[in-house]
Amino acid sequence: MFICPTCYREIEEPEYIYGLFRPFHGGFGRRGPYPVCPCGKALTSSIVGNFSELSMLAASLRGLGVSLVCLVLAATADMRMHLQNIQITILPITIGLFSLSGMIALWRGFLWSSQRAPVTRLAPRAYGAAAGFLIPSGALAAAFLLGGMRDFSFFQRVLERVFS
Secondary structure, eight states: OOOETTTTTEEEEEEOSSEEEEETTOOOOOOOOEEETTOOOSSSSSSTTBOOOOHHHHHHHHHHHHHHHHHHHHHHHHHHHHHHTOOOOOOHHHHHHHHHHHHHHHHHHHHTTTTOOOOGGGGGHHHHHHHHHHHHHHHEEEEEEEHTTSSSSHHHHEEEEEHH
8 A cells, every 4th residue: 555645645556657757756767667646646756755654664674774874885886996006095985875765764764744634654664764864874884983993993893804
């Protein structure tokens, strides 16, 4: 069951539209089908996911998994660039983007918790996604700013222990 935050309705069987472009959503989406409300609004978001009920724990685990995979990939790319003496860093940009996504999800959860009846059930999903994005990015930002990751000695020691 989907919930439309625009028209405050529960939609049991939404219509699915196929294609690359999501009208009324503001950008390009995935290639597969996505649900659409009868009023024309897409029932999915690139940050929160589908507008259906999900517990806060499940949403935070989904957000945590996505952010950890992306942050580990960014950290390993940064370490490779550091070992090749290239001065471009991807990790701070990735941390900033995930922090921004977490703040947007937190704001949506705050707005949805103060709206009418069916939309308030979307708030735990948004709060969980915010926690899943903000916890790892905040931990890595703290480690980055405190100097533990500035010279990449932490990642070098971990990789030496794993591959030796």
